[in-house]
Amino acid sequence: MPIKVPDNLPAKEKLKEENIFVMDESRAFSQDIRPLRIIILNLMPLKEKTETQLLRLLGNSPLQLEVAFLHPNTHRSRNTPYEHLQLFYQTIDEVKHRKYDGLIITGAPIELYDFEDVTYWEELKEIMEWSKTNVTSTLHICWGALAGLYYHYGISKYNMEEKKYGVFRHTLCTAQTKIVSGFDEEFYVPHSRYADINKEEIQGIDDLEIVSESDEAGVYMIASKDGKNIFITGHPEYDATSLQEEYVRDVQKGMAIKLPVNYFPDNDVKKRPLLRWRTHANLLISNWLNYYVYQETPYEL
Incomplete structure (x- = not known):
């Protein structure tokens, strides 16, 4: 089924090139269907790139979605044109009277800051x-997951000496939780962050369940018992070249950055990285939409 997006959103043309069904607002109005209403709080600096990555995954669901975008009013983006934000984004003051089936809170490259020092905290x-x-259910990604765990459960993050950076093997802690229905027993996910959380602190909270982890990357997926909040510490939405672009950016800044782990073929930066996580990324989003949003949300919001 298609995702409904604003008629002129730049990501729409990119998704059409990839054979992902995107429906114009004008066509959606002619259908007598109640689509799921999803709002994305996009905290990433390159917002148009993140829009495409998330819409690609959302568009693989059999459900019809109506997607809107949210940004902090208290922070001025330096990497996204103001006109783009004005045209396609809203603030919490503009939407707080409305209800949504699902919310996605993205990551942000600010892990080293204390939460209270973030300008839009x-x-x-x-x-x-x-x-x-x-909101029926919220999916928190990377820094968004760290922030959500801190706000909802008081779980602190801690800064690491080196960036947790690369594509890591993950396993399931339980196969009984619906968010990982159909998952393989091991799968790969990209990570890119300077902060982490303490596993024992999560285990001490009865309302939380650790669903997946990695020997190298640590705890990956956490779910609240009621499915209201899902937290993932990696970036399953990333493109094949996302970590490569981050690496090149950091090298150009003169940073002493190591190669992303298990990413470049033969650790050769001239070789194109392989995309090895898209299948599970699609399944993750489909499971979230089906089991935690569609199956739980009321027909009349």
């Missing part, structure tokens, strides 16, 4: 509090 707290009553 108070606004993010307002959004996460609003989600308790106005």
